[in-house]
Amino acid sequence: MGASVRWVGLFVIMLSGAPAFAQSVEMGAEVFARCAICHEIGPGAGNRQGPQLNELLGRRAGDLPDFSYSEALREAGQNGLVWTAETLAEFIARPRHFEPGSRMIFRGLRNPAEVEDVVAYLVSLETPDQVASRTGKALVETYCGACHATGSEDLGPHAEAPAFRDLHHRYDVGDLAEALVEGLSSGHPDMPEFEFDPDQAEAVIAYLKSLE
Numbered sequence: 001m002g003a004s005v006r007w008v009g010l011f012v013i014m015l016s017g018a019p020a021f022a023q024s025v026e027m028g029a030e031v032f033a034r035c036a037i038c039h040e041i042g043p044g045a046g047n048r049q050g051p052q053l054n055e056l057l058g059r060r061a062g063d064l065p066d067f068s069y070s071e072a073l074r075e076a077g078q079n080g081l082v083w084t085a086e087t088l089a090e091f092i093a094r095p096r097h098f099e100p101g102s103r104m105i106f107r108g109l110r111n112p113a114e115v116e117d118v119v120a121y122l123v124s125l126e127t128p129d130q131v132a133s134r135t136g137k138a139l140v141e142t143y144c145g146a147c148h149a150t151g152s153e154d155l156g157p158h159a160e161a162p163a164f165r166d167l168h169h170r171y172d173v174g175d176l177a178e179a180l181v182e183g184l185s186s187g188h189p190d191m192p193e194f195e196f197d198p199d200q201a202e203a204v205i206a207y208l209k210s211l212e
């Protein structure tokens with residue numbers, strides 16, 4: 001038991017490249033006890049007073065279909081609020097200030113070290129690939145979903161806009177990365193021009209590849 005715990009610890013250190021991160025994760029798991037009054041996380045987690053927090057990084061705020069969120073949080077997600085290490089840290093420090101109207105009855109963690117630790121804990125539960133793909137999904141739902149089908153079987157709202165799951169039949173979607181950063185335009189009058197930062201472009205590509 002002792003030995004295997006040490007090995008897991010070592011693995012986390014190797015992945016993150018920083019012993020401080022592993023320590024932060026451990027402390028964060030303890031801080032999370034305060035969140036666990038309202039939130040479940042891990043296999044089989046369900047909604048309680050607060051929504052379950054699995055697959056959180058890269059998820060749009062207020063996006064679980066089976067939880068009854070405040071109007072404020074759901075709208076923030078529709079307007080592009082996605083959970084990242086940065087947005088989570090802000091929210092957890094001051095839930096009400098960050099999102100007036102949020103129903104999370106929690107005054108927030110005032111100690112920045114605790115915020116950092118609990119975010120490190122939440123980040124440690126997922127792999128970068130999973131997060132990138134989920135972030136890409138959130139981005140295309142927000143910016144492209146008004147016209148394109150963005151999922152694995154939905155019908156797009158705009159008849160002439162191709163479903164994203166079909167793009168790879170025409171070309172390697174990896175080739176889109178540059179266009180997404182430099183400005184993607186289809187030449188179609190209905191499609192506005194988009195520019196993403198390189199991380200966002202990478203996330204969009206990761207998601208498009210996951211549809212293939």
Ligand code: HEC
Pocket residue numbers: 032034035036037038039049050051056060061062063064068069070071072073083088092101102103104105106109118
């Ligand atoms: C007293 C109960 C309570 C506590 C304690 C609490 N939360 Fe929440 N949390 C909620 C509720 C309720 C919501 C939904 C808020 C809304 O709809 O505006 C929420 C929403 C969230 C969300 C948004 C999830 C989504 O699907 O968009 C995150 C992230 C979150 N909480 C993290 C935390 C963390 C981390 C802690 C501990 C530091 C914590 N919460 C403590 C009740 C709580």
Ligand code: HEC
Pocket residue numbers: 140143144145146147148158160161162167170176184186187188190191192194
């Ligand atoms: C307002 C509607 C609209 C929005 C929003 C929109 N598109 Fe489009 N898009 C279109 C239409 C219509 C076409 C078909 C253009 C054509 O046939 O030349 C298209 C074509 C494309 C194509 C070319 C497909 C091909 O095979 O040639 C790509 C790639 C694309 N869109 C990506 C995106 C991405 C990524 C987003 C979000 C960042 C987005 N679009 C948002 C309307 C839209």
